Amino acid sequence: MSEASVIHDIGYQRYEGPRLGRGAVFNSLYVHGLRAAYGFGRSAKAKIFPWLVFGIVSLVAVILAAVRAQTGLLPLNYIQFADAMSWLIIFFVAIVAPELVSRDMRAGVLPLYFSRPLRAADYVGAKVAAMVTAVWALLAVPQFIMFLGAAFTAKNGMSDVWKELGDLLPAWGYSLLWALLFTSIGLLIASLTGKRAFAAGGIVAVFLMTTPVVGVLSILRSTDAQELAGLASPMTLVSGVGQWLVPDANTGLFIGRFGPVYLIEAITLIAGCLLLLLARYRKVASL
Known part of the structure; x- marks a missing residue:
């Protein structure tokens, strides 16, 4: 019995459209990371914690705005508000950072990422940008709510509004510093393990262990030691x-x-953490 070879056309065609390159990959990773930070595109369970934190911070801002509108008193200014929300930011970072980087390590998709025209610096930059945006928004949106409350109850018209805006803009820069510092530390720790529980625990532990040191240094007799305790x-x-x-x-x-x-x-710590994070993923990309 003779055998005949048969070629089957199953419809495969070469891609002839535009190749978007590294920029499009970076943008896709950034958008995906920002969506993942707040649970978009994931289950309802994944949305609970980030939106709970966002809701609490926003509720505090609404209460502060209402108190100011009714009494004329300012319980917390914009910068003090960011400081008061610090522990909520820490827990937010502890949940989001492992979601952005530890998940990729555990799923084993990093070799697939780096097989494309994507460099380690692109991957790190997209993840850092996404998380910085998420953390900054966590503070900036409630601060804007406080600003709106003050603007709509201004007694001297636009002069008070401009003054309030002059207080808000430096506070947004301050919130950006919070986001940069906590993102760099959080992502560096999370990049060391593929287990999200370990990564989250490690992030919280870093802040828990350093806080008592400040208290000890601040009670020393030396004035310089007290001023450097922070x-x-x-x-x-x-x-x-x-x-x-x-x-x-x-x-x-x-x-x-x-x-x-x-x-x-602060600048040295941010730069150092980001350089270590980049070195970590360059090593992964070279494997």
Whole structure:
């Protein structure tokens, strides 16, 4: 019996459209990361925690705006508001950071990512940008709610509104510093393990372990030690920078003449964490 070869046309065609390249990949990762931070495109269970945190922070902002409208008193200014929400930010970062990077490691998709025209720097940049945006929005939107409350109850018209805007914009910059510092630390820790529970626990532990050090240093007799105590924890580090750049912020942290030291450490810590994160993924990409 003779055998005959048969060619079956199953409809495969070569792609002849535009090749979007690294920029489109970066943008896709950024959008996906930002959506994932707030649970979009995922189950209802994944939306509970981020939106619960967002709801609590926004509710506090609404209450502050209502109190100010009724009494004329300002319980917290914009910068103090960011400081007051610090622990909620930490828990938000502890949940979101593992979702953005640990999940990819556990699913084993990193070799697939890096087989495309995507570099380690693109991957890290997209993840950092997505998380910075998510954390910044967590503070900036409630701060804007506070601004609207003050603007609509202004007694002196546009002069009060412009003054309020002059207070809001530095606070948005302050919130961006919060987002950059906490994102860099959170993503670096999360990148070390594919298990989200371990990553979340590690992020919270870093902040829990550094906070008591500030308390110990602040009770020393040395004035310099007290003013430098805030350098020991990321939370008080950000407060120190805010107090130096915006003296009227009243963050409650006494930094004396060491404001530039706080800023230098903050920049160094952010840059160091991002460089280590990049080195981590360059190693993965080379495997």
